[in-house]
Amino acid sequence: MLAAYRAKFTWSGILLTGITVFVIYLTLVPIGMAVYGSLQDGPPGTGSSFTLHNYVRAFNHPILYKSIVNSLIFALGAGTLAFTIGCLLAWVTERTNAPLKGVIYTAVFIQVMTPGILESISWVLLLSPQIGLINVYAKSLFNLSEAPFNVYSMTGMIWAFGVSSYTVPFLLMAAAFRSMDPSLEEAAFVAGSGNLQTVRRITLRLMLPSMLAAWLMLFIRGIETFEVPAILGLPAGVILLATEVYLMTREVPTDFNLAATFSMVYLVVALAGLYIYFRATRYAERFAVITGKAFRPRLMNLGPWRFPVGGACLALLTLVAFLPLMVIVYTSFLPFYAPPSTKMFNLMSLDNYRQLTQHGGVYKAFQNNLLVGTASASLAVFFTAVIAWIVHRTPVRGRKLLDVLTFSPIAFPGVVFGLALMWLYLTIPVPVYGTLWILLIAYVSKYMPVSMRACSAAVMQVNKELEEASNASGASWWATFRRILVPLILPGMFVGWAYILSLTFKVLSLPVLLAHAGTEVVPVLIFDLYEGGQYTVLNALGVGVIIVVTAISLTARAISRRYGLEQFE
Amino acid sequence: MKNERFKVKSEDAMHPRSLRILQFALCNFHFAIRITLWALLLIPAPARAQQNAEELLSQLNKLPAAERRQKLLDGAKQDREVSVYASFTEANTLGNAFRKQHPSVAVNIRRLGGGRLLDITVTEFRAGKHLVDVFIGGSTSGRPLVEAGVIGRYVSPERAFLDAHLKDEKGYWTAFFSRHLVFAYNTTLVPAARLPKTYFDLLDPYWKGKLAIDDHPGNWLAGMVKAYGKEKATELLQGVVRQAPKIIRGRTLKGQLLAAGEFHAAVDQTEESVIEIKKKGAPVDYALLENTPVLTNPVLLAKNAPHPYAAALFVDYLLSSAGQQAVVDIDYVPTRQGFKPKNQELAARAAKAKLVFFDLDWFGERQKEINDLIKENLRPHR
Numbered sequence: 036m037l038a039a040y041r042a043k044f045t046w047s048g049i050l051l052t053g054i055t056v057f058v059i060y061l062t063l064v065p066i067g068m069a070v071y072g073s074l075q076d077g078p079p080g081t082g083s084s085f086t087l088h089n090y091v092r093a094f095n096h097p098i099l100y101k102s103i104v105n106s107l108i109f110a111l112g113a114g115t116l117a118f119t120i121g122c123l124l125a126w127v128t129e130r131t132n133a134p135l136k137g138v139i140y141t142a143v144f145i146q147v148m149t150p151g152i153l154e155s156i157s158w159v160l161l162l163s164p165q166i167g168l169i170n171v172y173a174k175s176l177f178n179l180s181e182a183p184f185n186v187y188s189m190t191g192m193i194w195a196f197g198v199s200s201y202t203v204p205f206l207l208m209a210a211a212f213r214s215m216d217p218s219l220e221e222a223a224f225v226a227g228s229g230n231l232q233t234v235r236r237i238t239l240r241l242m243l244p245s246m247l248a249a250w251l252m253l254f255i256r257g258i259e260t261f262e263v264p265a266i267l268g269l270p271a272g273v274i275l276l277a278t279e280v281y282l283m284t285r286e287v288p289t290d291f292n293l294a295a296t297f298s299m300v301y302l303v304v305a306l307a308g309l310y311i312y313f314r315a316t317r318y319a320e321r322f323a324v325i326t327g328k329a330f331r332p333r334l335m336n337l338g339p340w341r342f343p344v345g346g347a348c349l350a351l352l353t354l355v356a357f358l359p360l361m362v363i364v365y366t367s368f369l370p371f372y373a374p375p376s377t378k379m380f381n382l383m384s385l386d387n388y389r390q391l392t393q394h395g396g397v398y399k400a401f402q403n404n405l406l407v408g409t410a411s412a413s414l415a416v417f418f419t420a421v422i423a424w425i426v427h428r429t430p431v432r433g434r435k436l437l438d439v440l441t442f443s444p445i446a447f448p449g450v451v452f453g454l455a456l457m458w459l460y461l462t463i464p465v466p467v468y469g470t471l472w473i474l475l476i477a478y479v480s481k482y483m484p485v486s487m488r489a490c491s492a493a494v495m496q497v498n499k500e501l502e503e504a505s506n507a508s509g510a511s512w513w514a515t516f517r518r519i520l521v522p523l524i525l526p527g528m529f530v531g532w533a534y535i536l537s538l539t540f541k542v543l544s545l546p547v548l549l550a551h552a553g554t555e556v557v558p559v560l561i562f563d564l565y566e567g568g569q570y571t572v573l574n575a576l577g578v579g580v581i582i583v584v585t586a587i588s589l590t591a592r593a594i595s596r597r598y599g600l601e602q603f604e
Numbered sequence: 605m606k607n608e609r610f611k612v613k614s615e616d617a618m619h620p621r622s623l624r625i626l627q628f629a630l631c632n633f634h635f636a637i638r639i640t641l642w643a644l645l646l647i648p649a650p651a652r653a654q655q656n657a658e659e660l661l662s663q664l665n666k667l668p669a670a671e672r673r674q675k676l677l678d679g680a681k682q683d684r685e686v687s688v689y690a691s692f693t694e695a696n697t698l699g700n701a702f703r704k705q706h707p708s709v710a711v712n713i714r715r716l717g718g719g720r721l722l723d724i725t726v727t728e729f730r731a732g733k734h735l736v737d738v739f740i741g742g743s744t745s746g747r748p749l750v751e752a753g754v755i756g757r758y759v760s761p762e763r764a765f766l767d768a769h770l771k772d773e774k775g776y777w778t779a780f781f782s783r784h785l786v787f788a789y790n791t792t793l794v795p796a797a798r799l800p801k802t803y804f805d806l807l808d809p810y811w812k813g814k815l816a817i818d819d820h821p822g823n824w825l826a827g828m829v830k831a832y833g834k835e836k837a838t839e840l841l842q843g844v845v846r847q848a849p850k851i852i853r854g855r856t857l858k859g860q861l862l863a864a865g866e867f868h869a870a871v872d873q874t875e876e877s878v879i880e881i882k883k884k885g886a887p888v889d890y891a892l893l894e895n896t897p898v899l900t901n902p903v904l905l906a907k908n909a910p911h912p913y914a915a916a917l918f919v920d921y922l923l924s925s926a927g928q929q930a931v932v933d934i935d936y937v938p939t940r941q942g943f944k945p946k947n948q949e950l951a952a953r954a955a956k957a958k959l960v961f962f963d964l965d966w967f968g969e970r971q972k973e974i975n976d977l978i979k980e981n982l983r984p985h986r
Contacts (some may be wrong), residue, residue, distance in 0.1 A: 079727075159861070159866070163866055165866050166865050265819075269819055269852070286719075288748060371881040371885070371886040373886070395696060396696075429626070431626050432627065450723075457728075461728060461732075548724055551714055552687070552714045566856065570857065570859070
């Protein structure tokens with residue numbers, strides 16, 4: 036029996052198994068700790084015992100149900116807004132001959148990289164009834180007695196969050212549109228369909244996996260995001276589930292058990308979403324548009340509408356991306372924030388940037404962040420590409436479970452995730468605590484869900500006949516994976532990569548627990564400046580992050596395009 | 605053999621060898637979980653240090669002053685570094701000032717927000733990992749750290765120069781700087797005649813919709829409880845909530861929005877966040893109302909400090925004249941007798957005002973009560 040097994044060991048098999056086991060290890064630890072924590076009456080290491088009381092504490096709360104309803108409205112509203120903007124822009128850039136594509140791409144990358152806290156505050160400075168610039172100008176322009184917009188409302192929150200998250204659907208959909216075989220659309224044209232009908236009945240239906248993936252991520256982000264609910268929701272008196280969780284668990288020390296219990300709620304939401312996704316995409320071969328036939332993504336000729344469409348996109352981007360960006364850039368030159376005036380323009384200087392360069396930790400933080408950010412993004416994307424291949428291409432039992440496991444970490448708030456990892460690596464003899472390695476482990480496991488959906492949707496687009504051909508010609512699994520599949524799904528992989536890189540520069544919840552003296556990353560710096568009372572310097576840092584990371588992402592994109600599908604054009 | 609590769613008929617035949625191993629791994633998934641759980645249970649209990657920093661330093665304190673000092677310096681040189689967890693940004697400047705006096709001792713500062721400082725330290729402590737020597741800053745996390753057993757007693761000789769309300773009897777904590785929670789206002793929006801004298805003046809209808817308050821005003825409320833008693837403080841909080849204040853998370857944001865005119869005044873602002881933008885010309889000022897709360901920010905020494913001599917040297921330094929001068933230089937309020945804040949205006953205003961001090965122990969005992977008061981009363985209202 037053993038001999039039979041030994042004979043069947045191949046390098047591909049070992050690689051596949053190794054990655055699978057490692058991914059299971061990465062994800063199972065935090066999940067296990069969270070489930071366990073939600074059923075205990077004390078944090079790890081205190082000799083706690085089993086209890087269900089946490090669930091009673093979490094749900095026996097009069098406002099909880101109202102906050103859940105609010106959260107649903109918020110997530111659906113912002114998701115719809117973000118999805119519409121993202122799809123529209125992606126379609127225009129990838130499938131039409133409208134101008135200004137470079138501008139749109141750059142704007143999207145800039146927005147991906149903008150720290151969320153700065154963007155939320157920008158919307159206060161633009162749309163607050165008291166001091167919002169748009170309100171002030173609208174009032175004087177149209178002689179209004181009252182401010183036309185109020186950012187401190189559910190609508191305001193949906194707006195602020197929606198326009199900051201259209202980047203996810205944009206990137207996912209752009210990748211999907213890029214890999215689209217136009218012959219199906221051409222068939223529709225030949226059969227007499229118009230432009231719109233073709234888009235609706237052919238293009239959008241073929242895009243279903245990517246669309247659902249985008250929706251799923253938007254929705255979960257909408258449920259658990261905290262910046263907009265805290266900055267706009269608290270003053271507005273609109274309480275979301277995320278705010279409620281924060282209000283109930285903010286005491287020091289963190290109520291690990293209650294936080295873990297709430298993460299079970301997020302987990303249920305995430306798994307329900309994943310179930311819908313599985314159901315809708317269960318006939319994967321329907322979406323396989325990349326086949327053995329040669330194709331070249333065909334651009335729709337907009338004719339005389341070329342420039343109006345390009346102009347409309349620019350106007351939309353001005354509203355959703357450039358306005359908040361301008362506020363951030365403007366503030367970064369000021370000694371303190373005040374609405375633009377001659378006096379303020381005279382006060383503008385480079386002082387904040389100077390102060391930033393004198394802050395000892397800046398270079399180190401950027402260096403650490405670039406290192407650990409690119410490494411974890413690359414690893415996460417590689418792992419999830421392999422997992423996506425296993426899920427969609429092999430008949431092994433338990434492959435769906437693998438997908439579920441890889442996607443689950445999306446549900447766990449950073450504090451639960453971070454404390455679980457801390458505890459594990461403090462108690463097992465693996466010396467990563469206090470080094471950059473623990474951040475790498477944390478980032479890979481926490482952000483794999485993001486690239487999992489991107490890679491999974493991309494793999495579904497590729498017809499397996501291409502790999503079969505390679506296999507039949509004697510190529511090993513690794514050769515097929517590297518030379519056939521990866522180039523074909525590269526746009527999807529790149530989306531995951533860029534997005535994860537941006538998250539490592541933005542999200543504080545993990546590094547705040549895991550970064551030590553000497554392993555600080557940029558979010559720790561952001562937190563430091565935010566807490567330390569230097570808001571204008573923080574804006575300067577934001578501008579620095581945007582410039583550096585956007586440049587890296589655009590370079591990486593240029594490289595990936597050379598290696599990817601484009602070469603067949 | 606080679607021909608077998610061309611017999612690709614169905615999905616299952618695609619990679620039979622590779623998949624069998626994968627299938628084996630996935631089928632034994634439960635087994636793997638069980639092994640992991642067992643492994644977690646078998647983790648050895650943390651080993652205890654033979655003599656902890658607390659005992660070592662109390663023996664050291666029995667020596668004559670000069671000998672003690674020499675032993676401390678020698679020991680610190682051997683320790684070579686001190687590991688500090690700090691809850692405020694300027695900790696690095698203090699670390700550099702210490703380094704100037706003691707070039708042979710490196711200062712590693714881990715900068716952590718109040719709540720996270722406690723989470724991290726307690727988790728490390730429970731796991732039996734002793735990585736930290738000294739804590740500086742946390743006015744809210746100090747007492748829970750003592751209760752968790754992380755902190756050791758250390759009676760620095762420099763404590764003799766501090767007033768009684770700035771240190772505890774047993775030697776767990778010593779305040780090395782303090783902060784006032786001031787009433788901050790926008791000078792273009794609030795006329796001088798409207799300035800309140802006490803917090804109860806804020807209940808005047810004039811202030812309806814004009815105020816802002818922190819989303820967790822624990823320190824401010826503690827001051828009110830200390831000054832007026834729980835009942836009256838609760839009434840005050842409820843009255844302020846009825847004025848529909850903007851609930852803002854983060855004092856930096858609150859300060860900037862105040863300068864921009866988003867609201868007229870902030871009830872509980874730490875002084876340095878107002879003073880800094882005031883200096884730069886922003887239209888803001890601050891007033892010390894009757895019973896302005898004063899936060900005391902402590903230095904504490906870890907019971908199992910891995911570098912006990914360097915830790916004690918660092919604590920001594922922060923409380924010494926040199927260390928207090930460094931505190932003054934970063935524009936904080938020093939605690940040592942005879943030292944005044946650099947900002948003359950603040951010093952003058954503080955000298956005239958009626959302040960309410962509450963120490964770590966007093967606050968620690970009432971922390972839960974105060975948290976509950978906030979939970980019950982400070983809910984966002986439309």
